[in-house]
Amino acid sequence: MRKIIISLLFVCFVFAKGHIFSDFNKGLTFAKNSNKPIALFLISSTCPHCHSLLKKIQQNKAFIQYVGNNFAWIVIDVSRQKTPVAFDGSVPTIMILDSNRNIIASPIKGDIPLDNLYEYLKESRILFYNSQTTIYTNIR
Numbered sequence: 001m002r003k004i005i006i007s008l009l010f011v012c013f014v015f016a017k018g019h020i021f022s023d024f025n026k027g028l029t030f031a032k033n034s035n036k037p038i039a040l041f042l043i044s045s046t047c048p049h050c051h052s053l054l055k056k057i058q059q060n061k062a063f064i065q066y067v068g069n070n071f072a073w074i075v076i077d078v079s080r081q082k083t084p085v086a087f088d089g090s091v092p093t094i095m096i097l098d099s100n101r102n103i104i105a106s107p108i109k110g111d112i113p114l115d116n117l118y119e120y121l122k123e124s125r126i127l128f129y130n131s132q133t134t135i136y137t138n139i140r
Helices: 002-015 024-034 048-058 061-070 114-139
Strands: 038-043 072-077 093-097 103-109
Touching (some): 024 072, 048 061, 061 114, 103 114
Parallel strands (some): 038 072
Antiparallel strands (some): 038 093, 093 103
16 A cells, blocks of 8 residues: 555656645645645555555546646545544545635545546535635625
8 A cells, every 4th residue: 555655646746746745734734825625535554445546546647637736635544644634434535625624525435436536526626616705705
């Protein structure tokens, strides 16, 4: 699993301009500074479903570019790191958060097809920016 995560990080740095983090606080800082939502991937090195999902992601450069360009992408191995948000322990779990750690859309779980994951990310990104517009409008 560690090899897959390292490979994914390397591929992401090459194709997604380095916007992937394994340290939640660094990813959070990036999200705040860039006004991007956080795509939080909670995985475990002991989970075969996590291995499968990460392998599919690693092999899809377009998906990597989309996530890297549009999100602060944070991958946390819950078997080695404390989780930065409450979750039920199911891995893999993908959550979209704002920079205040608020969940934007219901988390999705499991080794889902990348097309479904892409749609989830796309819809969550729209929700994030719509919520930003609403906040800005309410302030004026």
